[in-house]
Amino acid sequence: MRPNNTTIAPSCSIPQCDEPYYRWTHCRNHQGLTDAERFWLRVQFSDHCWDWLGGKNTFGYGRFTVKWKNYGAHRWAYEFCGKVIPSGLGLDHLCHNKACVNPDHLEPVTQQVNLRRAMAHSQREGFYSRYERKGRRLTG
Numbered sequence: 854m855r856p857n858n859t860t861i862a863p864s865c866s867i868p869q870c871d872e873p874y875y876r877w878t879h880c881r882n883h884q885g886l887t888d889a890e891r892f893w894l895r896v897q898f899s900d901h902c903w904d905w906l907g908g909k910n911t912f913g914y915g916r917f918t919v920k921w922k923n924y925g926a927h928r929w930a931y932e933f934c935g936k937v938i939p940s941g942l943g944l945d946h947l948c949h950n951k952a953c954v955n956p957d958h959l960e961p962v963t964q965q966v967n968l969r970r971a972m973a974h975s976q977r978e979g980f981y982s983r984y985e986r987k988g989r990r991l992t993g
């Protein structure tokens with residue numbers, strides 16, 4: 854049975870593909886793709902960053918689902934390219950572009966280093982002070 858309102862029917866989750874869903878989140882043409890094909894079709898390559906065009910989490914990091922399990926897109930790309938993330942470590946974006954999945958821009962660091970770097974960066978950007986003001990307002 855077809856949905857009545859075809860204009861709001863969800864379309865394939867591959868960027869630039871407007872075909873309707875066939876199975877899960879892909880159209881008929883894209884439903885047979887391997888995980889790697891699905892992944893790289895969602896990436897926009899440039900000389901610098903490789904931008905993730907797929908779904909993102911609330912922090913702006915790319916999200917990639919394999920067999921109902923969510924992965925950080927940058928972590929998935931890093932391991933796909935044959936690099937190993939030591940257990941317990943996070944991947945820091947050296948380019949500060951959270952959507953970037955270029956393994957050359959990623960470096961495994963401890964949570965503390967990651968946080969310290971993120972804070973130093975956002976202070977430079979003037980973001981942290983904005984966040985602070987907002988936090989104060991929210992907490993009264």
Ligand SMILES: [Zn+2]
Binds near residue numbers: 872880881
């Ligand atoms: Zn498609």
Ligand SMILES: [Zn+2]
Binds near residue numbers: 901902903949955
């Ligand atoms: Zn980058």
